[in-house]
Amino acid sequence: MTDAAVPTLYDWLGGLPALLRLTERFYERVKDDALLGPVFEHMGGEHPAHVAAFLAEVLGGPAAYSADHGGHPHMIRQHLHRHLTQAQRRAWVALLLDTADELGMPDDPEFRSALVGYLEWGSRLAVINSQPGAVVNADAPMPKWGWGEVKGPYAG
């Protein structure tokens, strides 16, 4: 596959509509999760759409979260002082991946390993930035995630 023919992760998973389906369903399921339910007890109705916009930008889609929602520093700020635990983080990642399966999102090894790579990285940052003393870098760039070592989707 030539570089020009390699889709972004965003295109491969189905773009913003697919991410919105994922986050809407994920935060519905969060409410019924014993570990995660209390963490998201006070989230606003726009939270799933904001997280979808954030993921879209990271995975190679439009830069709408940077343009409209304050970019990476704003996202980091949302996690400050929340004292998130590793158990909560693992539950968050597991439930998101479970929801991706439930919705029939691409499950080729290349895509899923790239997705898991980002979720591991991003969720660990969320935990680190939720601990006492965490400081937000106001210039933190938006992370950009690609296919990593596998360089493109499953080609048979």
Ligand code: HEM
């Ligand atoms: C890759 C991992 C993650 C991403 C991309 C992410 C993304 C975001 C974003 C974009 C927001 C702000 C939404 C807005 O602008 O309104 C947010 C808020 C939040 N996140 Fe995360 N997050 C991640 C991991 C986690 C984890 C692991 C937890 C807890 C287990 C968590 C808990 C929260 C909470 C509690 C809020 C605030 C919700 C509220 O408004 O009450 N996040 N996250």
